[in-house]
Every structure is written in C-alpha cells, then in structure tokens.
Amino acid sequence: MDDSMGEQFDDSDLNITEEVAAPTTQDFGLDDINTSDTEALTASQVIELMESAWLNEKFSPEILPHKTEIVDCLLGQISYMEENLENLESNDFQKSLHQMETYRLRYLVTSYLRIRLEKIEMFNYEILKQEEVREEKNEESYLSAGELQFAKEYKENLEQHFDNVLSFWPGLPPDDWKKEYIKPNLHSFVFLKSKTEIEGVIIDDGNEEDGDLVDFKNGSQMIISYNSVSNLVKKGDVQLI
Amino acid sequence: MSLVLSYSPNYFSIDDILASQERTPCKFLTNVPKLGKLNPASEDDDLAAGTSLELPIWLVQPLSSGRHAIIAADLPRIYTEPYREILKADPVAVDLHKFNLYFYEFGLYAKSFDIRGDVATTLIYTFITRFRKIMDLADNMGLDPLINDGLDMLERGLFFEGHKARTKLNNWLIQTGMQLEAANMVTNHKKRKRVNLEDII
Amino acid sequence: MDPDVLEFLAEKQRVNIIPTINSNVIHLISGDVGPFRAGLPVQVPLWMAVNLKQQQKCKIQAPDWMDVDVLETIKDREKVSRNFIKMPSEHYMVEAKLLLSAAPDDIPRTDEIRTIIKDIWDMRMSKLRASVDSMMKESGSYAAVDNLTIMEINSIRPILPHALDQLYRLKKAARMHGSTQSQNTTTFNSRLTITPFKS
Numbered sequence: 251m252d253d254s255m256g257e258q259f260d261d262s263d264l265n266i267t268e269e270v271a272a273p274t275t276q277d278f279g280l281d282d283i284n285t286s287d288t289e290a291l292t293a294s295q296v297i298e299l300m301e302s303a304w305l306n307e308k309f310s311p312e313i314l315p316h317k318t319e320i321v322d323c324l325l326g327q328i329s330y331m332e333e334n335l336e337n338l339e340s341n342d343f344q345k346s347l348h349q350m351e352t353y354r355l356r357y358l359v360t361s362y363l364r365i366r367l368e369k370i371e372m373f374n375y376e377i378l379k380q381e382e383v384r385e386e387k388n389e390e391s392y393l394s395a396g397e398l399q400f401a402k403e404y405k406e407n408l409e410q411h412f413d414n415v416l417s418f419w420p421g422l423p424p425d426d427w428k429k430e431y432i433k434p435n436l437h438s439f440v441f442l443k444s445k446t447e448i449e450g451v452i453i454d455d456g457n458e459e460d461g462d463l464v465d466f467k468n469g470s471q472m473i474i475s476y477n478s479v480s481n482l483v484k485k486g487d488v489q490l491i
Numbered sequence: 492m493s494l495v496l497s498y499s500p501n502y503f504s505i506d507d508i509l510a511s512q513e514r515t516p517c518k519f520l521t522n523v524p525k526l527g528k529l530n531p532a533s534e535d536d537d538l539a540a541g542t543s544l545e546l547p548i549w550l551v552q553p554l555s556s557g558r559h560a561i562i563a564a565d566l567p568r569i570y571t572e573p574y575r576e577i578l579k580a581d582p583v584a585v586d587l588h589k590f591n592l593y594f595y596e597f598g599l600y601a602k603s604f605d606i607r608g609d610v611a612t613t614l615i616y617t618f619i620t621r622f623r624k625i626m627d628l629a630d631n632m633g634l635d636p637l638i639n640d641g642l643d644m645l646e647r648g649l650f651f652e653g654h655k656a657r658t659k660l661n662n663w664l665i666q667t668g669m670q671l672e673a674a675n676m677v678t679n680h681k682k683r684k685r686v687n688l689e690d691i692i
Numbered sequence: 693m694d695p696d697v698l699e700f701l702a703e704k705q706r707v708n709i710i711p712t713i714n715s716n717v718i719h720l721i722s723g724d725v726g727p728f729r730a731g732l733p734v735q736v737p738l739w740m741a742v743n744l745k746q747q748q749k750c751k752i753q754a755p756d757w758m759d760v761d762v763l764e765t766i767k768d769r770e771k772v773s774r775n776f777i778k779m780p781s782e783h784y785m786v787e788a789k790l791l792l793s794a795a796p797d798d799i800p801r802t803d804e805i806r807t808i809i810k811d812i813w814d815m816r817m818s819k820l821r822a823s824v825d826s827m828m829k830e831s832g833s834y835a836a837v838d839n840l841t842i843m844e845i846n847s848i849r850p851i852l853p854h855a856l857d858q859l860y861r862l863k864k865a866a867r868m869h870g871s872t873q874s875q876n877t878t879t880f881n882s883r884l885t886i887t888p889f890k891s
Contacts, residue, residue, distance in 0.1 A: 294723045301701075308693065311496065327721050343749075344718050347740060351720050354739065357700070368494050430502030437860055438497060439853035441837060441845050455833035464834060471845075473827075473853065474834040475860070491842055497854035499861070595858070599865050611866035615831070618862055622828045622855055626821070629851055645858060653851035660847055663695035667789040669810040 296323050297355065304362040306483055309441070309490035311434040311476055313369045313377055314483070316394040321359055328352050328359075370401045374408065375431035377401060436477040442488045443471045454478050498648050500596070506644055510596035514545040515604070516565040517555060548600045555604075564604045567597070575613045582620040587643040594643035621646065629653030693846055699790075701842070702783035703739035707791070708753035710734075711744070738787065742794045752795035757781060758788065760801050763808040770815050776839040785813065785843045816844060824852050831859055 291299070303317045331352055338345045370377055370393070378401055381391055393401060412427065437454065444466035453461040454477050466472070471491070482488045500507035519542045526538040533542070546554075546562075555564040568574065569590045578585060587594045595614055602610040625642065629650050642650055704722070711728040718725045725736050733753060736744070744750040756762065757780035769777050781787055788809050796802045820840070827835050837845060 292723075293721050297722050331721055343713070343715060347718060347725075347743070348720065350739065350743060351722065354700070354703075355721060365494065372494065427502055432501045432503065435497065435499045435857065437857070439856045441849070441853075453834050461833065471837045471840060472834055473837055473856075478834070491845060495850045497850065497857040499857070595862065599862070602865060608866060611862065615859070615862045615866060618855075618859060619828055619831060623825050625855075626824065626851060630821075649851060649854055649858070652854060656850060657847075660695055663699075663789075666793075667785070667806070668793060669806050669813075 291323075293327055296320055296327070297358075300324050300355075300358055300362065302486075302489055304358055304365075306490045307362055307365050310480070310483060311436055311438040311440075312480070313366060313373070313392055315390065315392045316366075316397065317362075318394040321363070321394075324355060324359055328355050366397060367400065369434075370397060371404060373432055373434050374401060374405050375428065376433045378405060436480065437475045439473055440476045440479075441471065441473050441491050442479060442483075443491050444468060444488050446487050448482065448487055451478060451482070495652065498645065506593065506596060510593035510644075511549040511600060512547050513567070513591065513593060513597045513600075515548045515551045515567050515601065516543065516545050517551050517562040518543045518565070519562050521561055523561065548597065552600065552603065566604050566610070567591075567601050569594070570598060570601050570605065570610045570613070572609075575609060578613055578617050582617040583624050585617075586641045587617075587621075587646065588641055590643070592644055595645045625650050626653065630657050693849065695843070695846070698783075698843055698846060699786050702786035703737060703742075703790075705738045705781070705783055705787060706735045707738050707741045707755060707787070708733045709736055709741050709744060709750040710753060711750045713749045738790060742790050745794045745798075752791055752798045754791065754799040755781065755787060757784070758791065758799065758805060760804050760808065763805060763812070767808055767812050767815070770812055776816060776819065776844075778839045779841055782841055783843070784809070784841065816840075817847065820844060820848060824848055827852070828855060828859070831863065833860075 299317070299320050303314070303320060307314055331348060335345055335348055335352075338348075377393070381393060381398065381401075384391060391398065409428075445468065446466075447468050448466040450463045451466060451474075453464055454475050455461040461478075464472075464474075466488070476483075479488055483490060498504075498506065519538055519540055522540050523538040525536055527533055527535040529538055529546075530542055530544060533539075548567075551562065551564045554561045574590070591597050595618065598610055598614045602608070602614070605611075625646050628642075630653075710731060710733050712730055713728055714730055715726055715728040717727045722737070725740065726734060728734060741750065741752055745752055757766070762780070766777070766780070788805070792799060792802050792806060799805070823835075
C-alpha cells in the first residue's frame, strides 16, 4: 500500500542537510486534545482509538455507536498538518514523510466512514428504526448528525424509486417490501481479542436455555457469535480482529 | 462491497426466491373451481379433489397448513428416506448439485413436511461432513471451472468467498518471495488425497 | 480483509534503523520520530523504515527474532507443540515480507530466513486447517484462537465464520422442527400476497 503512496513523491534528488527546518508543528503530538469534557488524549491515542473503531466497525454485523469526536479530532489534525506542509519546500526531506502519514491517516478515516455508509444503505430501515427507539428512550444516537441525514435521504430516495417503479404494476402491494426490510445477522461469528479479564460471558448457541459461560483472559482470542459479545465491543472491553 | 456478510435469506434475496420456487409433491383435498389448467393431464375447468401435482413450495406451504388446508403436502423426493440414506452413507461423494440446486435452502422449507425432524438432521450432517471438501476446494490455487459442479448454491457461495480470499492471500504470499506457489499446490494435493483415503476407510 | 489492509495495519510497528543522514526530530501526528544522527540506531515505524531504505537514507536492523538461530528454535517448538506457540511478533509475516525485500543487503542470510519462516507458516497453517475441521465436526459455538496472528486468522476468513453462520441456521431450524413456521416462511408468505391465490 505504501509503495504506491511512496511513488508519488519524487524526492530522489533531495539534498538533505543537517539544518532542515522542523515544520511549524513543533508541539504536535505533544498537545493534549480534548475529545470530551472529561478526557484529554494525545494525538497518538486518538489514532489508536480510530484504528480500534475502524476494525470494530469492519467486523461487526451491525452499525456501532458513532465516533464523531475521534473522527473530527483526527481530521482536524490532518488538515492542520496539511496546511503546515504547504509552507514547506517541496524538496524537504521531512515533507514526504509527513505526507505519507497524512495519507495513511486519511485512509483510516475514510475507510471507517465508508463502512458505516455501506451499513446505512444496506440496513437502512432497521438502523432508522433503532435510532427512533433510542430517541424515545433518550439514549445516545448511534449515527452522527450527518449520517442520520444521509440515512433519511437515502430512505426517501429509495421509497420514491420504488413508488415510481411499482406504479407500473397496479396489482402489486406497494408496501410489502418495507415490512420485510433487511436486518443484520447479529449472530454472525466474529474474531475478537479481549482487552481485559472478563468473567461469565454467556454464549448464545441458539438453545432456549442459557448457553455456556466463558471467561476471557486479558489478551485471549476467540471466535464467537457477535451477539454474545456486542455489549463488550461497545464498552471497549474486547476488540474485534 | 467491503462488507463481507454471510448469506441469510431476506425479502430481496434471489436465492431465497429461487429456492422457494422448487416443486413439492402434493394432493388436493378439495375441488378447486377453475384451476383445472394447473393439471396438464386433464382438460377439465375445475381441479378435482384427489389430484396429485407438484407445485412450488411457496404455494404449497400456506395451502397445506391451517384449519382450511386445501392440499396435503408430501416430502420432496430428495429428502425422502432412500435419499437420506445415500447422504448418510457418504455425503462427500454425493453430487448435491444434482440432488437440488438449493439443497439446504429448499430443505429448510421442506422440513416442515417432515414430522420426525430427520430432514433437518440430514441437512446438518451433510453440511458438516462436506465442509472439509469445500475448504480444500477453496484453498486450491488453480480454479477448475468444473470443480464446483458437485456443490449446491449455499456451498458454492462459501466456496466462492473462500476461494477469493485465499487467492488474495496466496498472491500476497508470493510477493513475500517465500516461493509458496509451487509448494502450496503440492501440499494441498497430498492433503486432499490423504483426506479422501480417510473418508473411504 | 485484504492482506494489503493487514499490511497497512502492521506498518505502524516500530523497527530499528541506522540512518545515513542527519535530521532533527520529525513531529508526526502519531508521535515524534528521531532525531536522526548518521550511524546511530533509531526507532521508526515500519512504513517509514521501508521508505527511507528505498531512498537509501538508512540501513535496517533486523528485529531480534529475524535470525536463523532464533527462528530454528521457534520452528522446533512449533513442531512439538500441539497448540499454536506465541510468535515473537504479531505481524511476523508482514515484517518479514517488507524488511527482507527492502533490505536484503542489511539482513544476513535472508534466503534461509525466508525458508524457515515459510516452514513455520506452513506448519501453523496445517494445524489451523485441522482445528477448523474439528471445530466444524464438533459444531462448536465458540473456540479459542489464542496465539494466532491476525494474518493467520485472516486466512480462514470468511470461510470459517460463514460456515459456522450457516451451521447455526441449520441447527436452529432443526430445533424448530414440528412447527410449520420456519424462519424463512415469513419471507415468502409476504411475497405470496402478490399472487391471485390469496385466500
């Protein structure tokens, strides 16, 4: 992946001296960034959280609670860096490395957001219904404001499209497809790594009576059904891998 | 598509629509006016009680259930005992594709006409026993276009996704310079032969 | 997941390089790297190490485990162990691929190292296939995959999780036998309303 990124920089004729000026981002990474009122995180911690959210989103069958703060924070860092890079000479030795890093981080964020958009399209009705339920219960929304807007517009377009198409078939009951919307298979098997000691995880093996109880050691890895661990994923006690 | 989801039936699933199209033997319990054209052997306008026909299972299931059942459904031939015996003997040797394109999906519908639950047991045993074969096929480097002929559609889906992922991995491994290509093919061949022998014994 | 994506993930791993250039600290978003003093080892992310090596601005120091003797020991342990042994690096395959191809001149006995790593990989793959097979045969509803690296786990994805998903569907259907309303039935019952047979 980086090979192709690397090829974009033509710095073969760089003449590096000892006196390369450090970019004007001296305190980057050292600065604490406020992601919420209570937590202060370094930029590298933000990247770790982003990576973790990306992998969880990639492997979980359902859409997970949004991480807008982390996304915004990281995008802010990337933009800030990119602005600073404009002031650097194009043959600066450090510039290409900074650029490579911003490309890598952009990939991380965009891949994460794309996966969520795909889920919103695929499970549109289910996700919007869940969001309504959460709103009624005064629970935190899983979609970001932008995603919610996208989801609603997508739904409108879909319905408009179906109305247009189905109007040619007067005999068809036009609303049936809305009742049979596609839901994620929450029982899908996933791989995970435990980030802490967890006792008594109930395995959903499909039987009516309670399934086996399993203990996770810190660092232990399992293949298990997602619904047995979905709350642990959301709490951050396990990482999907 | 970056979401790799396993198959599960939904309203829009073509596989589910096609599987529920499969025909099931049934017998009419009452006369049905004006449906004689369903029976190609008869020229009557009405369909007489006692007529035996094969109808798609999406139609058979609702018409055969409930208090006002119009038809009595039978188990499709491929799930009857003689066929179950063949599957019990050696599921790996069976050409499931010939049994039925949607052997498992159709079976999940047809099992409701099997009171003792033998069909469901057969589906599970067949799937578990044939999995090794699917995995071996998916892991093989070359793709013989005829190779998945013996697989039903569900197995094909597994094979296809597995093979796609395996090919990507193998291509990546070749880039490591570890000369995995030739070696991999040889070991796979050996393994497959050995496994087949075990299966015969 | 594509192996390329796993490679991306592994490229943040830190490795030692010996720069041939001098430079101040680089303030990356992910943290500071450097300063670079020609001849003095310094830790950098793998992606940067490969990039600098390609520009001939550094030599790469192989990780401790990327050594014929160490790897032979690992191979012997893997051979006698019934379980998977813990690998010295979570990303040993990616590190081996990138470092051995970028810096064959810096790492001694690269061909031998490649061969041993391939042997270890093959051994672990064949153990993995056997465990996957027995997990299916026992139709387990969970299993420990301790000490498997992500690249190894990825080698049985999606086929194992997808097969287990299907097995679960079949098992669930088997338990519901007798009741005519299978999980699928609802789907086509509602499709049925488009037919003239609706009673």
